[in-house]
Amino acid sequence: MNRQIILKNRPKAKPSEDDFEFKEIENNEPRAGEILLESKYISVDPYLRGRMRDEESYIEPFKIGKPIESMIVAKVVKSRNPNFNEGDHVIGMLDWKEQQLSTGENLRKLDTSLAPASAYLGVLGLTGLTAFLALDKIGDLKSGETLLVSGAAGAVGSIVGQIGKLKGCKVVGIAGSDEKITHITDKFDFDEGINYKTTEDMTKAIKKACPKGVDVYFDNVGGEILDAALQNINKAARIINCGAISIYNSTEVPMGPRPEGILIKKSALMQGFLVRDHMQDFERAIQQLAGWLKQGKLKYDETILEGFENTPKAFIELFEGRNTGKMLVKI
Amino acid sequence: MNRQIILKNRPKAKPSEDDFEFKEIENNEPRAGEILLESKYISVDPYLRGRMRDEESYIEPFKIGKPIESMIVAKVVKSRNPNFNEGDHVIGMLDWKEQQLSTGENLRKLDTSLAPASAYLGVLGLTGLTAFLALDKIGDLKSGETLLVSGAAGAVGSIVGQIGKLKGCKVVGIAGSDEKITHITDKFDFDEGINYKTTEDMTKAIKKACPKGVDVYFDNVGGEILDAALQNINKAARIINCGAISIYNSTEVPMGPRPEGILIKKSALMQGFLVRDHMQDFERAIQQLAGWLKQGKLKYDETILEGFENTPKAFIELFEGRNTGKMLVKI
Numbered sequence: 001m002n003r004q005i006i007l008k009n010r011p012k013a014k015p016s017e018d019d020f021e022f023k024e025i026e027n028n029e030p031r032a033g034e035i036l037l038e039s040k041y042i043s044v045d046p047y048l049r050g051r052m053r054d055e056e057s058y059i060e061p062f063k064i065g066k067p068i069e070s071m072i073v074a075k076v077v078k079s080r081n082p083n084f085n086e087g088d089h090v091i092g093m094l095d096w097k098e099q100q101l102s103t104g105e106n107l108r109k110l111d112t113s114l115a116p117a118s119a120y121l122g123v124l125g126l127t128g129l130t131a132f133l134a135l136d137k138i139g140d141l142k143s144g145e146t147l148l149v150s151g152a153a154g155a156v157g158s159i160v161g162q163i164g165k166l167k168g169c170k171v172v173g174i175a176g177s178d179e180k181i182t183h184i185t186d187k188f189d190f191d192e193g194i195n196y197k198t199t200e201d202m203t204k205a206i207k208k209a210c211p212k213g214v215d216v217y218f219d220n221v222g223g224e225i226l227d228a229a230l231q232n233i234n235k236a237a238r239i240i241n242c243g244a245i246s247i248y249n250s251t252e253v254p255m256g257p258r259p260e261g262i263l264i265k266k267s268a269l270m271q272g273f274l275v276r277d278h279m280q281d282f283e284r285a286i287q288q289l290a291g292w293l294k295q296g297k298l299k300y301d302e303t304i305l306e307g308f309e310n311t312p313k314a315f316i317e318l319f320e321g322r323n324t325g326k327m328l329v330k331i
Numbered sequence: 332m333n334r335q336i337i338l339k340n341r342p343k344a345k346p347s348e349d350d351f352e353f354k355e356i357e358n359n360e361p362r363a364g365e366i367l368l369e370s371k372y373i374s375v376d377p378y379l380r381g382r383m384r385d386e387e388s389y390i391e392p393f394k395i396g397k398p399i400e401s402m403i404v405a406k407v408v409k410s411r412n413p414n415f416n417e418g419d420h421v422i423g424m425l426d427w428k429e430q431q432l433s434t435g436e437n438l439r440k441l442d443t444s445l446a447p448a449s450a451y452l453g454v455l456g457l458t459g460l461t462a463f464l465a466l467d468k469i470g471d472l473k474s475g476e477t478l479l480v481s482g483a484a485g486a487v488g489s490i491v492g493q494i495g496k497l498k499g500c501k502v503v504g505i506a507g508s509d510e511k512i513t514h515i516t517d518k519f520d521f522d523e524g525i526n527y528k529t530t531e532d533m534t535k536a537i538k539k540a541c542p543k544g545v546d547v548y549f550d551n552v553g554g555e556i557l558d559a560a561l562q563n564i565n566k567a568a569r570i571i572n573c574g575a576i577s578i579y580n581s582t583e584v585p586m587g588p589r590p591e592g593i594l595i596k597k598s599a600l601m602q603g604f605l606v607r608d609h610m611q612d613f614e615r616a617i618q619q620l621a622g623w624l625k626q627g628k629l630k631y632d633e634t635i636l637e638g639f640e641n642t643p644k645a646f647i648e649l650f651e652g653r654n655t656g657k658m659l660v661k662i
Binding site for chain 2 (some may be wrong): 050222236241256260263271274
């Protein structure tokens, strides 16, 4: 038996399990040139929420009744393509299916001796690449500067913070529980952490944690935490708009204090970052990240739910902040 | 008799004549090393409103009871400084006084054979420098792109539009009267203009005027026009936050739709620009601007009020949109 997960409804606000449907599909045999893949790890990511809307964006919206797709690590179980052997691990944008056929196009073979297969969905995948390249292209960190990171215990945030420390910055993280704060300071070497859920005045809390002001703010959340960060930026600050999970489920246009006055006063920059715009830099970034991994300078977390049937649940839990680090489903 | 204009009260919202006071002061004779200056042209600028607030900014706030200062073209009427002769015209940050003493420090002598003295407060002064350098440092205009400019009939906006045309762009201007729209298309060669005061849906109007989308938005106004521009930006758009005259007089925190979602979706950039950060580029910019002026490729407007006593009035009229081009007071 082979199952797939299709989009049943476009979520109204927060996605729910009712928005997804499991369908049984036929098992097919590979034809000449094809391979049969068995999904091993499925990556669930906040940006998929955007593809569930029926609106023009940087990537095509999902279609009702069709399978969701995301980055998946899969094992080749049958091959009629000379470039792939049975037992190879590959990664690519694949359907949420237990098994599927592929021509091998747009798949990349993994070196599982360098890092475990799941790492290619996290620290060596789009999350690690996002952290590294957004800092590289927009952040322009200088030693001695102050880096503030929201979603600091998340997959991207925890790598951002560690790169900040490797570059000689003071690094302050924002996360949503005391456990996460302890975790980012203990495991990931952040200098300080702020639990936004128990902090009444985030503007003051950031000011206290960043007495020299904020030079780079790596924003994974948007909304009111971004507002508070803007109140603390230094001259020529760089704000990396990498994610806005706090507003992704909004049903109305999210409103907030206008930033243009502060941007002018501080000659500061806010810039949206999409890792897909920087594919020509992926190889360089993976080399650097893999180097740090090997030297033990880069740590990472995974929150792994077991079982294909838990894929929608894993996706939904992203919006409840239940993950520490990269959220994955293991099959 | 010599008069000066001091700040009497910090304006609450829109500045009024009651916020200023004229005081008679003594005429002084220059001591050794000093020159006596007679003000000829006073520049009034929207950013002065910011200095009237008692808050930390990129430039020191004005003090109650002390004279306002701005860029002034003055004539040397007595000199005891070997670097200056009687009759020289100079420019610098000077007090709103009919006559004043100076050591000559931070003053620049003007070549009035290259352009009339008043031009050094406009197209060859901070306004021209702002237009040129903001486009140079942030805009990165490419031939064939679409440039949208707000405050298009203003001192900065009209130069921005002309530089856009010189760079081979489609240029669309936003201004507040049909006369201004006719003016920017007729005199300054803008391709199209939008009168925001008679337009109900600015988002649609910009879409219609910019069918290929907006690549660079040069924002002099902030607020709702910025919101509408953001709805029309292309991938990798650059938004230059040069001014926010629509919110300078706000007494409450100005609210609006959050931009972070659009910035991410479009990998776009919003960056504040202060010309004072780029003094090392002034000479290069003036050379380029003076070159275009000589070749007749750059036109400019001045709105000149006559009489020292009209200086507060000229400043206040900036916020009523009464000026076309650079607002000056001639004495």
